[in-house]
Amino acid sequence: MATLYLIRHGQASFGADDYDKLSDLGCRQATAMGRYLADHGIHLDAAYSGDLLRQRETAQLALASQPGEVPYHIDPRFNEVRNDEQVEHLVPELVKSNVRLKALMDRGLSESKDYQKVIEAVFNHWVSPDCQHPGIQSWADYSSGVRDAIAELMREQGAGKTVAVFTSGGTIATAVAQVLGLGGEHTYRFYEPIFNCSVTQLFYSGDKVSLSYFNDRSFLQMMGLAEGENLVTYR
Template sequence: MATIYLIRHGQASFGSANYDQLSELGQRQADATAEYLASVGIELDAAYSGDLSRQRETCERALAGQVDGVPHHIDARFNEVNNDEQVAALAPVIMESNPALAELISGGKPSSKDYQKIIEAVFTHWVTQDCSQYGIQTWEDYSSKAHSALREVMKQQGSGKSVGIFTSGGTIATLVAHVLGVSGEKVYRFYEPIFNCSVTQLFYSGDNVSLSYFNDRSFLQMLSLEKGENLVTYR
């Protein structure tokens, strides 16, 4: 069996001018991931990430703990879903029939918790409705590209390999749902609980792929105790 590790990026910079960069905590989480991979003897044959800065930096920091140089492939199909694009296009439509969402949005700059409620409403609408008329990437296009990227990694790397894919919560949720045969309308249930730098393991052989475990952050919990700081975050 070959193995793929789906690893979410470290904490990004929510609320800053540039969200797409690791926060200082996010950098420490990525470094902790390198420490974890080395300590349990996970030697990657190849690594992939999207082209987002937070994904690439997490990958680079995590690979710093590998004994041999690991090739790092950039594939934009592993990028996160475009939440900003979706909120801008779909929130005004949803607000017409969702007073609670309208109140959250009209209340000014939302907190991280409130923003997550907005993302849930918008994401659910995006995956269950035909949004092609809004000029944004559709769920069908996004998910099919993520699925094809995973298949190509499996084909390129072949049997007996250990591969890391450093990506984002929405992408991990999309891929896990696909592996489990879960419909798009239920993908958000996998999306919301994914921790920063958590690890999800897939096994594959040929074209067959299965889920071994999902969203493991136990190593971050252990390192939090050792280092005297909380390394476990959602956002």
């Protein structure tokens, strides 16, 4: 039996010119998560991430607490869902029949909660058979990429290993839905509640995978309480 940890990146820089980097809080979350792994004897045999900066920064900060050097691999199939691409190409069509979505877009997306509502509408359309837009990555291509990346990781690492993937909410949600045998129409319900730097644990043996736990952030709550800081965020 081998263990695979799916770890969401720390808080990114929402509202900044460059979203794809950790905020100061995101850096502290990633460092705290790395300390938690090391302090609890979770010594990684290998680590992976997508090639997004926020994923790589989270990996680097977390791996700094490991007792030895951890082989680290970058695989863009662990990148996040292309939300900006989807908003650009799908929203103009969706607002024609979705009054609430149009109101959100007219108001602007300066608040993260409004942006999340737009992502929900766009994501659920994207995974549906009705979405056939040629200008964006398809759900079939994205979800099969996540499935293939995890399958290759399991084959390469083999039995008895402890591996971490530093990735994003959409990727974790997609992987969890796949492990549970659920389709795209069920994936968003795993996407929205994922906390920054939360940990989802999978067990695998051969090509069989099972879910142990999902979206744990209790260590951030405890460490933040000890340090007098709230380390728990969604966005």
